[in-house]
Amino acid sequence: MSEKFVGTPRKVSTHVNQNEDLIFEKSSPGKKAYRLAELDVPAVDAASLLGEHTRKDLGVMPELSEIEIIRHFTRLSTWNYAIDLGMYPLGSCTMKYNPRINELVSRLEGLAEAHPYQPESLSQGALGIMKLLSECLIEITGMDAITLQPAAGAHGEFTGILLAKAFHTANGNPRKKILIPDSAHGTNPATAAVCGYQVANLKSNAKGMVDLAELEKAVDEDVAALMLTNPSTIGVFESDIHKIADILHAKGALLYMDGANMNALCGKTRPGDFGADVMHLNLHKTFSTPHGGGGPGSGPVACKKILEPFLPTPVVVERENGLLGLEYNRPQTVGRVRAWYGNFGMFIRALAYILANGPDGLRQTTEDAVLNANYLRAKLKHLFDLPFDAPSMHEVVFSDKRQTKNGVKTGDMGKRLIDYGFHAYTVSFPLVVPGAMMIEPTESESKEELDLLVDALEQIAREADENPEIVKTAPHTTRLQRLDETTAARKPVLRWKAPAAATPLTPDSAAKEW
Incomplete structure (x- = not known):
């Protein structure tokens, strides 16, 4: 049994706090990430070419050095999960590896x-x-x-x-x-x-x-x-x-x-x-x-x-x-x-x-995908409720029926899975299965990777019985903790808005606008 996150998982150091990672807050007047040669042709006013379509106000744009830009986007990339990092067990999504060829x-x-x-x-x-x-x-x-x-x-x-x-x-x-x-x-x-x-x-x-x-x-x-x-x-x-x-x-x-x-x-x-x-x-x-x-x-x-x-x-x-x-x-x-x-x-x-696969290879990928799903089914059915006993194909659907007696729901376990280094499975779908846990490993995953997932889910099932609070408050190792999902869905903030022109742009005001 993995001891990776027994008890309360440690927090991961973020190096920078949430607000500091906004690119506008790093902006300083006069910084540039480029240097252009002196103009060797006559300068042309954009308005003479575009007329009334010329934009007068370019808005507030960040001014940064090249290394600040590179570090900003590289740092953001480390916030993400990817199929190149690990398994995506999202049922119904078939998140398989994309071959480099x-x-x-x-x-x-x-x-x-x-x-x-x-x-x-x-x-x-x-x-x-x-x-x-x-x-x-x-x-x-x-x-x-x-x-x-x-x-x-x-x-x-x-x-x-x-x-x-x-x-x-x-x-x-x-x-x-x-x-x-x-x-x-x-x-x-x-x-x-x-x-x-x-x-x-x-x-x-x-x-x-x-x-x-x-x-x-x-x-x-x-x-x-x-x-x-x-x-x-x-x-x-x-x-x-x-x-x-x-x-x-x-x-x-x-x-x-x-x-x-x-x-x-x-x-x-x-x-x-x-x-x-x-x-x-x-x-x-x-x-x-x-x-x-x-x-x-x-x-x-x-x-x-x-x-x-x-x-x-x-x-x-x-x-x-x-x-x-x-x-x-x-x-x-x-x-x-x-x-x-x-x-x-x-x-x-x-x-x-x-x-690249040919007919035999395509058939083999199908067989491997079905085999992987049934391997997970066999390994986990003693821990999670299996609402239908019909043979599984490429994915297996469990439910949180056994865990809800302690107040632990499918979404809680999906978030807790993040602490163990996996992307969450598909939660609460299909709707015909209350508290659905929908898992699709695809053919991409090896037995070793599947065993790690089984290991993590076994630990989470044990936590749901012995220490449900740790599951209900997960994830614990991410840079952001639990979000207000209802507000995020109904009032999403999809873009950065600059403060009013008369208000100087400061880290505090930028964070507030964000």
Whole structure:
């Protein structure tokens, strides 16, 4: 058992206090981080070039030396946690390692500096990447066509439901409702509402899966689609997925699959083969492109042939002369959903990941991800409540039911985990599990790293029984202690505001404004 934080953890020295780390407070008039050569051309007044658009007041800007700037941002970087530092057990997020080879190829000069205004004749390499990635993703999903445009998972959901709506409208009835299980991602009902649909919830059965009897009663000619996450948000595979698809198709409805958890299926089974009509993928989850603070997402949408005419344009096609080009003439298209062609840098990284692994490697990553989740389940089920006994896939969901008798909740244990050097798991989600503890190790983590996490959670479970206060007041080793989360959510301070011009800028006034 680790003795790392037995009892009250020590506080970590911050070197500087909170207020001193604000870059504006280090500012002094006249400091510069650069030196320019004397002007050797006639000076031009900006106002003569920009006219009325010239800004008169540049506001309060910090004036610092180069070393102060470097130290400021380097110091801030040490406040952050990163996948390069340790495990991210965030369930449903699939925070896997981003291989450096992906980053290398995305920075190749001809790709990193490609411009969307380039003519097709000079963009054959970029278009080739988009076409090959599309073909790979179509094969992986078992679908017939795809768009790479959507910029994130929720954006992919939006695009997929637009396709469903366009399909039903073309058939003479746009329909009125979208069915969504109670275990769905929160973006699912939001997407349906934004697309103009009414949302009807489906209750899960005792196994946390779709209740077929409830589904049959709910599906009628007003239902456009069911938005289903498979594996579900409790980490279990919908064992009756074929029956679900048949029930929907019998009434003319579509099966939309939220592909957020594709890391449990990739290389093992294909959604198109078990009845899905349209789905989005998260390149930033399953295919290891950076996400969160590390880079933009990408949420391609794959579909069956019946929905292909409605895909966003432009579409990469092969011309008669053998060159690749962009086709815009699709009369039934839902139109653009993204400026230009999508987050191209993510396409490069995802394709590099797919090609580096190959079919066998992708299958192995899936098997390893599922194995890791089940290893954690086996190691921790004696400490934390397991609300569903269905087999776990890529993630395992516990609850805080045993710990709440001492007033310790899932959020407390997640914060305490920070003291042990780990990022918190996903707390309080899915909503069908009160006090949920959602853990997804991905395939990136070794047995040694998993054992360290088990070690920490065992210690936290013991503390919850013997010394609950230490858990309820965690974290103890971070530079900032517990925040007022309600106020932070409702009244976020998102930018620094300079004091009034007549008030001299001092460390105290800057801190107050911050």
